[in-house]
């Protein structure tokens with residue numbers, strides 16, 4: 014008889030686990046509390062447009078994500094737009110673009126031809142990458158990203174417009190609080206990897222079309238079941254959910270939701286306590302709906318103009334990334350004063366900042382929508398303990414972005430954790 018595995022949570026981690034198990038012929042039953050799949054990376058319908066709960070950026074180094082997308086039948090070439098890494102801030106003098114030449118020359122040439130920073134900063138940045146590479150990206154102790162950048166003499170524009178925004182984008186944690194080791198891991202796989210690893214992969218469609226829809230079809234097509242609007246309240250021993258027996262159960266929720274399911278069992282209570290100490294960072298997305306015809310010079314621009322009170326970090330032109338013409342998505346990462354403002358005030362500020370960034374007046378937005386994800390990601394601090402996918406309760410496994418210890422809370426971390434849990438169940442790791 015084949016094994017029957019329950020997966021609790023239909024975010025990218027749970028779906029990745031389901032796809033990997035389905036491909037191996039295992040029957041799965043996926044429980045999702047919400048009415049839709051995708052979790053923290055999902056489609057949201059706004060003013061007649063298929064947008065997202067927050068703009069997501071993938072990079073070429075997301076190898077497991079790309080592999081599973083292909084496996085599930087979502088064609089990365091169709092739903093993702095591959096662009097060379099470009100950090101372009103029109104409101105400041107800074108611009109860095111990596112040319113399409115083999116690594117590491119792409120980084121060397123990209124740094125040397127960057128605008129708006131000094132020759133000394135460029136040389137220091139190249140030395141920083143070299144020193145990380147020499148240490149195989151392993152730090153003697155985990156410190157904050159800000160401390161690492163200080164130690165490595167990273168100052169001026171390159172720090173402000175490259176290292177710090179890369180830290181915020183990848184770890185969603187301010188450099189003063191973010192883990193330098195996890196940042197180094199991300200640099201190892203991106204700037205320290207092959208040229209294609211450094212590419213930006215911007216979704217060309219809503220997030221459900223990037224992976225969750227195809228994953229759900231794949232799981233169902235292989236005999237699995239997807240149960241939407243079914244919250245798992247409790248896991249019983251021997252392994253049962255609401256009276257139904259399973260050989261294995263994978264908890265693939267966000268950490269704060271996993272606590273509830275783990276704390277009742279003596280074998281997993283210690284993990285629940287560990288997760289109870291986690292802190293979280295928000296992400297805000299401000300969609301501004303301009304008349305069709307309003308476009309950015311590039312699909313993605315940096316909004317920093319060098320002034321300290323700027324709220325907007327990045328803006329994405331959803332007309333160039335899909336079919337929402339005139340819709341701009343402004344991203345506000347990690348905790349900050351933006352979260353205290355009401356939505357109308359926030360939208361008015363972002364509209365003003367966007368005009369400053371573009372150095373031209375824009376028509377008044379026809380509508381705006383602010384989406385606040387208060388617990389967008391765990392706060393990726395130095396030395397943060399991370400659980401493994403295997404628990405002491407036989408047959409109970411964990412998946413979720415927080416389980417992939419090498420990575421911050423990202424789609425790739427979520428996918429890798431789901432694959433790891435599936436492989437552990439299959440006895441393949």
Ligand SMILES: Cc1cc2nc3c(=O)[nH]c(=O)nc-3n(C[C@H](O)[C@H](O)[C@H](O)COP(=O)(O)OP(=O)(O)OC[C@H]3O[C@@H](n4cnc5c(N)ncnc54)[C@H](O)[C@@H]3O)c2cc1C
Nearest residue numbers: 022024025026046052053067069070245413414422423424
């Ligand atoms: C606004 C925003 C922007 C982001 N930007 C990026 C980015 O640019 N690049 C990047 O790589 N990552 C980004 N991330 C992070 C990324 O979205 C997450 O790391 C990833 O989606 C987490 O997936 P997950 O499957 O681990 O968890 P989740 O997405 O949280 O999925 C867990 C699922 O479990 C369900 N659930 C919870 N409890 C139960 C229960 N008891 N029973 C049944 N179901 C339950 C939930 O409803 C949810 O669907 C961003 C996140 C946000 C919020």
